[in-house]
Amino acid sequence: MTKEIHVLGLSGGRDSAALAVWMRENRPDLDINYFFTDTGKELDEVYDYLGRLEGFLGKPITYLNPGRDFDFWLKEYGNFLPSPRTRWCTRKLKIHPFEQWLRPELVAGTRVHSYVAIRADEPERSGMIATHPNMSVHFPLREVGLNKAAVIGLLESSGLGLPAYYRWRSRSGCTFCFYQQKIEWVRLMREHPEAFEEAKSYEKTALEHGSPFTWTERESLEELSRPERVAQIEKDYEARVARLKARKPVNALRARLTDAHIDEAYGVDEADGSCLVCHK
Template identity: 25%
Template sequence: MKHSTLHIVGLSGGKDSTATLLIAIDRLGKENVQPVFADTGNEHPETYAYLEYLEESLGIHVVRLKPDFSEEIAKKRLFIARDRRMGRDKRGERMRWSNKAKRRALAVLQPTGNPFLDLCLLKGRFPTNRARFCTEWLKRDAFVEYVDSVIQLERRTVVVWQGVRRNESDKRKNAKKIERMGNKYYNFRPIVDWPVEEVFRCIADHGLEPNPLYQTLGRVGCAPCIYATKGDVRLLAGSDSMITDRVRDWERLVGQASKKGYAAFFQGKELAGTKPGEVSDLVFWERHQIDGILKWAAKEGPFMKGDWGLHPARGHAGDDGPRCGSEMGLCGD
């Protein structure tokens, strides 16, 4: 029997959200549970296959959210074409797009249907650890908009089930089990106190396998994520060359859509031990674009003295760096 309350499970394809989905179905019946996957367009192929596996195994339908930036891209094209600004920015660079840069950007600034790529084309750059607009625009905003539409159009109370555990990170250590977010809108985190072993046990007890990425990459999420470590990049490059080929192609397109003419997927990590302006643009982009990153990742261990001449005083960025993770449990785990 259907309830007046709709229970939405934020599904990432990772272990925690999968266990949360199974608990929700056990308690409420699958007819009262709606799994929702926010598709960035930068997911690993194994994750897409795993969602289909869950649908077939559980007899459910997963709603897939894909943001559309066509309208924003059209406005950006108009802005670039009409840009007549005078003066310079705080770095002393001209604010107006040059005619050469306009022609280059307008040639590629078109919607592709891939949310991640379209957002980066719109921004003229890739997300960084200081400007992580991918999580905000592609996961959180898309999901909240969907929930709001259910509340407003269907006039139903919504409970969002989140696969969030307190021992995952400091950011989540104070997560509440249930939280009122607004009128007719609640968050529920049934596994908030669970250790990781119990999560995998729950999946196995239901006769299911976890996402196979845990056997190869060790985690589920964007492929690659901007927080990828040296080990992550090495594993990705070894598991599927199509992923690094895709990043190379994206760097070319986003670079052409930018005012500077260059873009690097891992720019925010400063893997070469330098920031923009500390070395020539040619050296900086060569070190940070995907082929330079693959060269760096091929070296064992964290940052070493010989890594592109990195000075030890700059610190290290090994395989224990920060990890991406939405507070809503939408980004994999």
């Protein structure tokens, strides 16, 4: 018989964690290999949450390290920062390690089943496409009709809750992900000042080498971190949230979320098109 394996990628975020919980509770017959592609530039809260999730699942999470880290690839790309238009970080630090991990199994003829955390309320997202005839991609959350509210409820009822960074940030991913909103850069500066300074140093080097991109569009972190600019970003954010709250009712579940979750709950995300591999 053809060998089969089952894999589920974790981002350190809400949806992939909920999928792992759902699979453990509803498909205990499957021996699932849980994995995390580690860029080495993740938030501390991501690693803490993965540790808690590992305890809940009762089996280890495989950490896939790219071998060549962010600093290596930054130099390879001429010190040009990744951006929504040139997402080399996703390709080199997330997708390639996953493909290299599975390649021996696929070459050997193993049937690989990959489970991806796309919810029922995300009809516009297509998810990871199988790139090998021996791979099948499945979307259990979508198939059983679980939306964002159901995902949050599942994590709360499991005792895991949400990752701690949701207190101030709306998505998982690298510490200095370019998909962050300006308000989230301000919060990163306060929550993890050393990480913010590292991001500034990367940006300074990139600009010195002629990079057309800064981490946040049309503004350097040096400019963004000035007190008067911080005050304006916070004022603009609060005004935007107030406008959206006034015209969109809050359901009971979303009302329990912290202010950082308003970014998603009210559609005030400035960074549409975010990276599925990193953020789910």
